[in-house]
Amino acid sequence: MIEELRKRLSRGGWLILLHANADVDAVSSAAVLALTYPSCAIAAPAGINREAKRLASALGLSVDEVELKMLPGKVVVIDTASPEMLPGITVPPDSLVIDHHAPVDGWGTQFYYSDPTKTSCAEVAIEIVRPRGIFKEAAHAALFGIMADTGAFRHANAGSLKAFAELVEISGTSPEQVFEFFSDIPDDISVRIARLKGAQRMHFQREGNFIIGASQVGAHEADVCKAMLHLGCDVAFVGRQEEADFRLSSRAKQHAVEAGIDLDKIMRKVAEPLGWQGGGHPAAAGMGGKGDAEAATNFCVQTAGEMLKEAGSIKEQTD
Ligand SMILES: [Mn+2]
Numbered sequence: 001m002i003e004e005l006r007k008r009l010s011r012g013g014w015l016i017l018l019h020a021n022a023d024v025d026a027v028s029s030a031a032v033l034a035l036t037y038p039s040c041a042i043a044a045p046a047g048i049n050r051e052a053k054r055l056a057s058a059l060g061l062s063v064d065e066v067e068l069k070m071l072p073g074k075v076v077v078i079d080t081a082s083p084e085m086l087p088g089i090t091v092p093p094d095s096l097v098i099d100h101h102a103p104v105d106g107w108g109t110q111f112y113y114s115d116p117t118k119t120s121c122a123e124v125a126i127e128i129v130r131p132r133g134i135f136k137e138a139a140h141a142a143l144f145g146i147m148a149d150t151g152a153f154r155h156a157n158a159g160s161l162k163a164f165a166e167l168v169e170i171s172g173t174s175p176e177q178v179f180e181f182f183s184d185i186p187d188d189i190s191v192r193i194a195r196l197k198g199a200q201r202m203h204f205q206r207e208g209n210f211i212i213g214a215s216q217v218g219a220h221e222a223d224v225c226k227a228m229l230h231l232g233c234d235v236a237f238v239g240r241q242e243e244a245d246f247r248l249s250s251r252a253k254q255h256a257v258e259a260g261i262d263l264d265k266i267m268r269k270v271a272e273p274l275g276w277q278g279g280g281h282p283a284a285a286g287m288g289g290k291g292d293a294e295a296a297t298n299f300c301v302q303t304a305g306e307m308l309k310e311a312g313s314i315k316e317q318t319d
Contacts, residue, residue: 001113005096005128008111012038014096015072018063019080020046020087025120026079027052028145029098031059032125033076035138040076043068046087051148051182058181059141079121083107084277100124100149101279102264119160120149126163139170143178152182154254155283191220198224198238199231207305208314210234210256214297216241222286225251235261237300239293246293248278249286250300257282260311261304270299 016033018026022044034040043064048056056063068089075091081101083091090108091097097107099114100121115124122145126134146164150156156164168175194217204213213233217224221238228236234256239248250263263285267278276289276296287296308314 001111002128005098005111005113006131008096009033009037009076009128010132012040014040014074014076016040016042016076016078017080017086017089017091018042018044018048018052018078019085022046022048022052022063023079024049024052024055024148025122025145027055027059027061027063028141028143028148029078029121029125030063031056031061031141032122032129032138032145033078033098034061035135035141036129036132045089046085055144055181059137077107078125081279082277098124098128101281117157117159119156120145122146122149123160123163126167134167134170136171139167140173143167143171143173143175144181147178147182151283152179155281191223194218194220194224195227198227202228202231204233205301205305207308210259210308210314212301212304213237214301215239216294216297221247221249222251225249229253235263235304237297237304239297241293244290245288246291246296247286247288248293248296248300250280250284252283254283256308259313260307262307266300266303266307270296270303 016030018030030042034042042061045068048063071092073092075095077091077095077097079099080086082104083106093109095109097109097112100116100118102116103114118124122142126142146160150160198215198217202213202215204211211233212235213228214237216239221240224238225236229251235252237250239246252261252263262282264280264282267285267287271278271287276287278287280286
């Protein structure tokens with residue numbers, strides 16, 4: 001399959017689509033392809049996050065954010081865990097889908113390649129372009145996807161570290177420059193207020209030696225999750241209500257993942273029977289749909305507690 005993708009990509013002229021609320025890894029892997037193959041364009045029809053937008057401009061790439069009424073025939077979908085992450089879009093039947101999440105059904109194309117052994121989609125993109133030669137600019141772009149999706153190497157494996165080392169060599173970019181990009185984000189007042197409100201509204205429960213926290217905010221739910229881990233939660237769920245719809249973010253510390261927490265599984269288990277969409281990674285996942293954010297958060301807290309018990313990581317409380 002990877003050979004077939006290389007052959008098709010080398011013809012050039014592809015529109016590279018990023019998932020809803022596109023992140024740094026999505027932009028990074030799209031950049032690797034766009035900087036390698038001729039005449040490609042990048043589009044984020046369902047939005048792009050602030051950090052990812054900053055990366056695109058730092059790389060000098062334009063990412064089209066308009067909603068697409070009509071798709072061209074040649075589409076590449078990148079870093080997108082499921083078709084639901086491209087709301088309102090049906091990709092053409094011969095589209096190329098390149099990813100690093102657990103493979104799913106429903107893309108409706110034979111050109112689907114996902115390598116879940118890779119911690120970032122940028123590494124997958126690098127593997128694809130490798131026989132053609134990894135250009136300096138492409139190597140530079142890929143460093144950011146690896147840094148982002150490994151959580152600054154916390155979730156890295158030997159493969160992602162090797163890839164990072166190789167890309168540092170090719171690009172001439174220092175790891176410090178990559179770290180700097182991420183620490184650069186101004187902590188704007190709306191993020192700080194969301195964190196404080198998240199802390200004010202937080203509930204937590206103890207399960208053995210683990211603390212599971214839950215809260216509700218009006219914005220920046222992913223950031224609030226991370227802040228809750230800093231405060232002392234091992235697992236955090238944060239909901240955001242938006243009229244009839246909600247979104248939910250979750251994060252877990254690595255030792256909680258090792259003790260049996262899998263946020264991707266929790267999201268799927270809670271979302272599926274209720275007609276919501278959810279998924280992600282063991283240590284970071286999200287969910288969304290029509291319904292009550294607080295109810296969804298409570299289901300997640302309960303499921304996380306059960307998961308720890310099933311994994312034998314906490315003793316059944318008898319009192
Ligand atoms: Mn990714």
